[in-house]
Amino acid sequence: MAPSSLLSLPPELCSTLIRFFDSDDRPSLLLETGLENDPPTYETTKRWYGNHAFKSSEKGQPFDLKAILKALEQNLTQSGTFPVNGRNWKLRPLGQPWWALVDIGERMGQDKGEHHTPNGANGSVTSDGDLKSSEAGLEKFGAPAQLDWTRHPLPNPSPWIDLLRNHDWASTAIGAMDQWSESLRQHVVSITVNPMPRLLVWGDDMTFLYNEACVPLFGDKHPRALGEHVTKTWQEIWDTIGPIVRNAYQGKVTSLQRMQLPIIRHGFLEETFWDFNMLPIVEKNGQTIGITNEIFESSVQVRSERRRASTLTMSNHISSASTIEQLWSTYLEGMKHAVDDVAFSYLYAVQNDIFGSRSDNSGLSPHISKKCILHGTVGTPEDHPSLVQSFQLLESLEGKPGIVKACVEAWKTGEVVALSCDDGSLPAELTIPIPGRGSEDPIRNAIVAPITSYLGHEILGIVVIGLNPRSPYDDDYRLWVDLVFDLLGKAASLVTLPEEQRRAQKIADDINSSLAQQLRMTTLQAEKSEEKFSRMAAAAPLGMFVFDAEGMPLHLNDTYIEMLGDTREEHFARYGSSVSPWETYVHPDDLPKFEDAWKSILEKKLPVTIEYRLKKPWKSIDRNTGNQLSGESWLLANAFPEVDADGKVSTIQGWLTDISYSKFSEKLLGQRLADALENKVKTENFIDMTSHEMRNPLSAILQSADSIISFLNTPSLLKPRGSLDGVPDENVVHEILDAADTIILCAQHQKRIVDDILTLSKLDASLLVISPDTVQPPTLVMKALKMYEAEVTRANIQTRVIIEPSYAELGVDWVILDSSRLLQVIINLLTNSIKFTYESEKREITIYIGASYDKPTGKHHGVDFIPTRQPRKELEAQPQWGDGEDLYLQIAVTDTGRGLSEDEIKLLFQRFSQASPKTYKQYGGSGLGLFISRELCELQGGQIGVSSAKGKTTFTFFVRTKKFIEQSLPAESTRPPLHRYTSAAANPIAFYRRGSEVMKPSTLVKREMQVMTGTISEVEGHPKADMISAETQTSPYTIEVDIQSGNDIIHVLIVEDNQINSRVMSQQLTRAGCKVHIANHGLECLKFLETTTFCTSKTPLSVILLDLEMPTMDGMTCIRHIREQQKNGKIISHVPVIAVTANARAEQIKSAIDAGMDRVVTKPFRIPELIPQMQELIKEIEQKGEFSRSG
Known part of the structure; x- marks a missing residue:
């Protein structure tokens, strides 16, 4: 295959490819293949073109094209990327038969000091060379490693690969291995080389595959689960994970944190917690062919956090005990919260039973018989038939229940006794399931432990704990149980020590407990990997630190850095400067205290606890109101030294706790307490001043009343009856009226003081109208x-x-x-x-x-x-x-x-x-x-x-x-009439069942001023x-009352225990034309009612004015009797009743209305304002047909 020139490409692509390839600084290739759908290979590539960056690599030589295509053929991933000698390349289809290859950079984790360009050693491949000219370079670097064990056996396969290759895949839904698709091979090989647990569910039949890291997850199900249908493998949890698997098959990525999955492994149904990431596997046609599941087990973290919380709860409970009986009770109360780790707990208190006498010729100690008495239980009722309420410790154990034998063994040996179903040591009566605790499964393990006194010579009690049957009794579980017994034992020692030793021992125990707990944690973490330790330290809610004697940090977790408000890089950089890091963080006022504590650790070699402030402010959000809180940052440091064999401090270790919120709460509480005390003083002064101001007008009232009496007793004013000679002096009349006005004004002044207090109350409650x-x-x-x-x-x-x-x-x-x-x-x-x-x-x-x-x-x-x-x-x-x-x-x-x-x-x-x-x-x-x-x-x-x-x-x-x-204005006047009460708020209030209104003067009352x-x-x-x-005087006013006689006369019954009030009210109502009857209390009122027209008698009665506070029978009781007699027919019609009271609070008014009052009028009031209320009430009841009177 020869390289192509631009001129040999189709004309319509020339300009585009030239601009794209030559302008890109990344090495790029354009390939033409002989196949329509498959990616390019070394054999199928016909022509190719490389851009300028490809032709001249970092060292000035072109890339090895043959090595690139070989790597593409072997390592192409689903995302279209593949590695070549430390660099990643990306394959992109451009439309058949053209493909593009682009160098997308170095692989993650590659040493940046190396050079990874896959150059040949013997010459170079240029745009005019031949593809085979780079074979020498490929031979020099060596062929890529062969990982696909599904096609060919590996030279030195692991036992796991042998297991997979020899598995009977032909009997499964995916068929024999030689029939597997390319995609299935890639994913199976991918999960087998992954050190983390990975699952693969393949095809419509949901065939199950997994890697070696998953074997602990499946337990006894391995290797049967290989190739099974997923519903069969996960039958016990399919209701939980089935919807998740179906969502993944539908293309939805699902992540679950700390999902609880009960799994049968290690020979029992175990509670486990897992983090899942389920990812769909998409084929070339865009459809989902399967899912891959990334799994991380979090069981250890979940159990540790749960047990840590239970330990803290129990410690808080037992710390309040001051006697051994209180300690037993608080322990049981604390154990109630350990629902998941303690299925049940029994506590037997060891007591002296019989004191024997010592023989005069014997040197033996007095014989003391001991017995155990059940103090309390958690998880099991104390009257449960399987429980033994008490037993002797020195009697024969023959025929005794298993729990008694275990307790006696713990008492004799002073050691913890472990009982288990596995070795048959767990008594049958302890295997019962506990409802609501420990997964509600039959108990498999129990622990019996003695609780000794401070000196260890006496056993004070025996504790029995039933463990969660779904949790393995491993090192973590065993450590937690030991810690619980240790806390209980130390608390028992503390409460049994003499008072003079108790304080010193508590300090020593705190120190020893801290050191012992740290030692246990260190021992446990030393047995585990460094990775697990780092993860735990990073997730700890406390700031953990380790410093050397010079103050240089050896280990700081992330929480410690966050508490200081710094980044890790900035924090460690401060130790190289001339300024102490502590001066950067610690508040200047607390810096001397901090330095003294550090010096004390080095010199005295004793643990210290110190509270100090930071320079950075503290901010938080109130969980209840959502408001932002701010204040000073406070830290609580617990530090202790590690001393080497030479007696020198080698390291200083400890932890930090953020107590800013507690300090903020203390400060806020103190401020509120101070405000409350100040307000209390102000309130007391206010009451004193109000009392003084209430008394002042009484003097003017008394003096004005004396003045009126003096004027009326003047002999010159007294005229014989029937005498017509002369009239009283006008000045004397004015003086009397002026004195009366003064009395009214002073009374109003007193009322205003009360109104001021009521006004303030209404202002606070936003009720003022x-x-x-x-x-x-x-x-x-x-x-x-x-x-x-x-x-x-x-x-x-x-x-x-x-x-x-x-x-x-x-x-x-x-x-x-x-x-x-x-x-x-x-x-x-x-x-x-x-x-x-x-x-x-x-x-x-x-x-x-x-x-x-x-x-x-x-x-x-x-x-x-x-x-x-x-x-x-x-x-x-x-x-x-x-x-x-x-x-x-x-x-x-x-x-x-x-x-x-x-x-x-x-x-x-x-x-x-x-x-x-x-x-x-x-x-x-x-x-x-x-x-x-x-x-x-x-x-x-x-x-x-x-x-x-x-x-x-x-x-x-x-x-x-x-x-x-x-x-x-009305036609007969050009200005409104001037009333003595110019505001509704100055008048008394009348309360109805339907609401309240301000009492107005009667329309029959005419005033002139x-x-x-x-x-x-x-x-x-x-x-x-x-x-x-200011000396201008007002003219006197007159009251004219006109109430017609006959049936319109109002017959009033006044029920009032204060004779002065009843006499004055009777006189005023009589002058207003009313017929008045008087009763001194509620019982007299009920007796008088029996003589009225309301009870088929002849005495007319229109309305009752009923006071509330009276002896013999108060108004509230009286009105209830009246309404009850109305219901049973003894009173034949509704009796109008108006409560007349000085109780003006809203709840008092409501109680009166609820008791049966028609209306409530508050004191003080005036008769011209009361009469309209009576008339309106009588008219309202008449209109309803509930009123019947005669007279």
Whole structure:
């Protein structure tokens, strides 16, 4: 065969091939073969063309074409690649009969120092030479090794190859070996040379083949499994792996990690764990002809992790025991968690039974009889018939159960006794399967071990453990069992030592346990390959390290490097620098402690445990909330020295544990504890201050009441009955009414303190509702001043209310807002000003009222508003807000008090906080008002702020409101009536089964109040401003009640244990036209009901006002009796009952409604507001046809 020139190729390929081949820097070939479908061979290649890179190799000589084609013929893989002297070539079809060969580079693992170009030795093959001219070069390098034992026998075959060649393949579905397809030969040869376990399932008949590494996997099934159908070989697990095999036949690659497969090997059904990669084998026609399975057994890793977790759990349990009885119980509790490795466990406690007497002539020790008593079991009920509850240790063993004989042998020898079915030593009563533990198979092995005291002279107990029948009792299993007994024995020694030795012994045991465990692990790993040790160290969750005495690392696992936040290359590079690596990682504050610990190991040759921080920050994700956590990185290092025969430290070994999360939790817990203690102190101070503020108004109430009594007892006011000469002095009447108003205002003040607390609770629970009302802001301000008129007068404080020009310019008169919440803010600021101005030389308080369409900035009064605490929702558009213009109402309270410092200002507007610790002692207050004021302003779309200097403090706030449209007023009035309660929130609440509403005054109640007015004057800086005098008095109001007589008279039963309350309520209801009856408690109420029309008697009754807290029988019990009597027919119709109570919490209200109350009215309340509730309830029940009364 001669090389081809470009001119001899078809014309349409010339230009393309020239550009492709000659521009590619990889050696490439174009081949023409004589066959249509098969790849090119040495014999079938007719013509060829090599590009420039092929003609001039790395040494300037062309490649050996013959060697390349021979390698292609022998080693071509399914992916189209094949190796030639250390380099990989790629075969690509270009359309018959043309093929392309491309050098794709060096093979992995090849020594880069070698040169792998397959050049000939005797001349070269050029584009004008002959293919056979390179035969001398092929002979020089030698022919490739022959690996295909399926075609020809090998010179020195292994026993496995002999087994496969001599196997009766003709009786299998794939037929005799000489009939195998090329593809089957390639895959069979491929898996046999692979040192890892590999399986091959071939053809539609799913014939099973595998390599020598799989023999342990099949156990007794080998060699029968060779050539079998896969369903027959894996019959016991086909339900599990069948779908996986079918998916692979459908072209789906499947990977499974740690799949549990019970396999019969080593003579029993063994639990095994495997990692599988099932890959489909695709033929040239694109169809799947079989699958190849890459297998890695992970049984050892799974069992080790499982047993390590069980050991840790048991260690945690037994560490809490302080007596031997507690130790036995905690051991059994810990063993409950070792479900997979311990099928059952019995614990016998060894106790003294009988004390014999010693003969006077005998030198023998006193005879002590020992017996074993069953302390507890795991996996088997303690009353199981096969269990022996107790037995003597010194009695004859003849006829005794096998378990007793094994325990006695362990007690006598002090050694562990192994019992097995294989040698017949396992008693039959111990072979029973245990439900839910140990695979639920019959037990094959059990261990009996004595637990000795510290000195080893006394056996304290005997433990029996039944092992998992599906786990081989190998070195790993034996090591774990020994470790369990060792932990239990050391714990038993510890709790039996005298108290003065216990602490020292615990330290020694910790050290010895650590060293002993490390020694066992080292011994075990030394018996295994280095590869397994490295894999275990790499997978360990702890950082493991070994250093020499100079501090140079001998071994560091990956976890250790990761904990330091470095890469392995960067970490080892730091040991060559002049700066110590520890200075790079360890926190500067902990570096001296770290260096002292290292020095202590070298000098004292004792283990150390140290906690230290790293420079790198710690970050994590909260598993519960998903939030990012951050803090300091903390490590716990346990290190111990290895001392050589000369007494010098040769190595320092140990491990690192990341305790950053624990330290973060400790810090967070400490911070929360400190916050809780601080909040507790603040709460106690708040309660003290609230108590003080609640008592203050009582003085004014008592004094005003005394004043009224004094006026009425004045002889000049007492007129003989029937006397018509003269009327009382108008001034005296005004004084009495003023005193009554003061009582009401003080009571409202007390109520506001309670409301402050309730408001705070509602704010915290986001339950506070804004209730719009129509109000004149100046009137509201004057009302606040009136409430504190006595204090202002007593302190000789001059007060002014200034209407700013902006208010008049916008034509503001009546507005819609929550007047109660606005009044609450004004009162809080006003009381603060009174307190701080009380002892000033200049005593003035000025309240400014302004308005604007734009949101205020505070610059008008030199105030910076406090930023809002959290985003607030816009006030929803409701009908009660009206259709007026939006505007902002701004109010500023200025006083001439001492002023506030910057530090004091920072503490304002916070919960339970005052300007300074001396504030309360000097001025009083709860420390809650400004915080609530801030919240109430923000709830109404506003903000609050403060500015202060010596002798002047200004608090300014604004709220969002709307103008009131006067066209919506009633025809007989140009302005809405002014009620004493200007807000729904200031009224008591009536609760229904269907919800709750604010109680409004009765429509039958008519009130009149003179609107407060004043004079207009010019104020400096505010020309034509309105100034209203604080001394302006309100006119008295009258209540007119008109309840018709006859059947419309309301017959009321008041059930109240407080005689004062019942008397006052009775008088007011009587004046309102009601017929009133009184009962002192629930039992009297039930007796009175029997005399009413509700029980077919004659006494009329309309409604019951029932208190809840009463002696003899409370209101809740009473209402339950009433509703029960309604059900059984003793009461013939529904009795309207309204609960009247001071219990205002939501759950208390709900309990009353659930008990049977129709409505609940909270104290305090007014009769004009209660009467509509009674009328509405009676009407509602009448409409339902449930009410029957006469009278």
